[in-house]
Each structure stands twice: as structure tokens, then as C-alpha cells.
Amino acid sequence: MHVNANVSSREPVEDTSPESTLRVSSVVSVPRELYSGTAPARYIVSARFSRRVNPAESKMIPGPVIHERLAEQGYGHVSLGIDDLRLEIRNTNLEELKSGLSTLIGSLVREISEQSRHEREQRNEDALLKSQADEARRKTIDALARDISFD
Numbered sequence: 001m002h003v004n005a006n007v008s009s010r011e012p013v014e015d016t017s018p019e020s021t022l023r024v025s026s027v028v029s030v031p032r033e034l035y036s037g038t039a040p041a042r043y044i045v046s047a048r049f050s051r052r053v054n055p056a057e058s059k060m061i062p063g064p065v066i067h068e069r070l071a072e073q074g075y076g077h078v079s080l081g082i083d084d085l086r087l088e089i090r091n092t093n094l095e096e097l098k099s100g101l102s103t104l105i106g107s108l109v110r111e112i113s114e115q116s117r118h119e120r121e122q123r124n125e126d127a128l129l130k131s132q133a134d135e136a137r138r139k140t141i142d143a144l145a146r147d148i149s150f151d
Helices: 055-060 064-072 094-147
Strands: 004-006 024-031 043-049 079-083 086-092
Touching: 024 086, 024 094, 043 094, 055 094, 064 079, 064 094, 086 094
Parallel strands: none
Antiparallel strands: 004 024, 024 043, 043 086, 079 086
16 A cells, blocks of 8 residues: 655646636645655656546546557556546656656646537537527427417
8 A cells, every 4th residue: 555645735726617628737646655765666646637527537538548649659558547636647657757748648638628628518509509499390380380270
């Protein structure tokens, strides 16, 4: 069992509204063993999200598409997980994150956020169009029914 040490208490300065683009803001914990020099070569690093992760994002971030994208860039050994407001970056180390992995992860998280927002907006637009079509059909049917006379 690894006990984590908090390494950052910075609060996010970004927009934390549910509609804002999800970002990874800072490293918040690493294994305590790092401070004693007894940590393994790879471990879990926790980073803070800028806001709460929505359900669609929480499915995509640890999913196979992101793992494939990490593998394409030489990070196939890394996996991502979500723990409330934290991103768990598994099987990595601070040096690897500093040398480019953090930038890649940040970019992937923002892409997922934008994709999720676009899909949500498309669903909302589709629902609005359906609602408008249903209302127009209702009005047409009501008008036809009013025009029928049995005299």
C-alpha cells in the first residue's frame, strides 16, 4: 500500500463551471516513498482537475482510445484513472511527466472535454429540433381536427 504525500495546495484559477473546458491543473500527490528515496521507478501521480468530471468524460479518459493515443506516443505503459476531482496517472514518474507526458495528457483531456461538449450540444440541438417538429405536427393535427365538421 502506498501512502501519498500532498505536493501542491494551489487552488485552480480557471473557470470551474460545469460547461468550462476540463483541464489538468497541477500535481497534488506522489508516493511518500519518493521523499525517502525508496520509491519504485514508476508509481501513481495524482493531479487536480479544474472542475468535476462529467459522466461522458469519466468514461473516455480512462478508456481504450486514450490508452491507444498514449501508446502511439511511447507511453503504452501509462494508464489513467479518475478519483473524484483527481486524475490518477498510473505507472509513471515525475521525470516522465516533466519531459512531455504531462503536455500530452493535458491535450488529451482538453480534447475529450471539447468532444464531450460538442456531443452534448448536438444532443441538445437534436432534442430542440425534434421538439419543434413535434409542436408543428401537433398544431397541424389540431388545425385539421378543428376543420372537420359533421354538419
